[in-house]
Amino acid sequence: MIWWRRVFLSVQIPPAAALEILGTRAETLNALLAAIGPDRDLVDEPDPLGPGWPAWDLETALRGLHDVGRTKATKLIARKRLRLFPIWDSMVSAVLGAENQHLNPVREALRADDGALHHRLLNLRSSAGLPEEISALRVFDVIVWMDGRARGLGQRADQGR
Known part of the structure; x- marks a missing residue:
C-alpha cells in the first residue's frame, strides 16, 4: 500500500475518505499514483496538463472522496510527488x-x-x-x-x- 506512510502529513483526512484511500479504493488510487511515474520536475513536462494526465486523474479521483476538496487532494499528491505536483489553495x-x-x-x-x-x-x-x-x-x-x-x-x- 503506497499511501499509508504519508497520507496524514500536514493534512487532515476525514475517516471515511481515509478508509477509501487505504481500503476500498486503494487499488484504484495506487494504480493512478503508479501511472504518474517517478517524481520529476514540473518544469520538464512538455505538454499542457489536463484530463488523461495521470496526476490530473488522481486529483479528480481524490476530490471525489467524501469531504476532500482541491487543497487536501493536491497536498496528498504533492507529498507523493514533491517535484511534480503543486499545492492549490x-x-x-x-x-x-x-x-x-x-x-x-x-x-x-x-x-x-x-x-x-x-x-x-x-x-x-x-x-x-x-x-x-x-x-x-x-x-x-x-x-x-x-x-x-x-x-x-x-x-x-x-x-x-
Whole structure:
C-alpha cells in the first residue's frame, strides 16, 4: 500500500475518505499514483496538463472522496510527488490570479524564459541552505504563501478543504 506512510502529513483526512484511500479504493488510487511515474520536475513536462494526465486523474479521483476538496487532494499528491505536483489553495489562487487552475499556470510560469523561475527557485533553495530534497515547487509554495500573506490575500478557511 503506497499511501499509508504519508497520507496524514500536514493534512487532515476525514475517516471515511481515509478508509477509501487505504481500503476500498486503494487499488484504484495506487494504480493512478503508479501511472504518474517517478517524481520529476514540473518544469520538464512538455505538454499542457489536463484530463488523461495521470496526476490530473488522481486529483479528480481524490476530490471525489467524501469531504476532500482541491487543497487536501493536491497536498496528498504533492507529498507523493514533491517535484511534480503543486499545492492549490486560496492563497495560491489569489497570488496567481487563477481561481480554478493551478497545474498549467504554475507549469507555464516555471517553463517561461527557458525555465528562469525554476532556476531562480533552485538558487533560492541553495542560498537558504536547504537540502536538495526540498523541491523548487515547495520553495514556490513558501514564497507564494509569504507573498500572499504579506498582501493580505487568500482565506485561511480553505486550508482544510
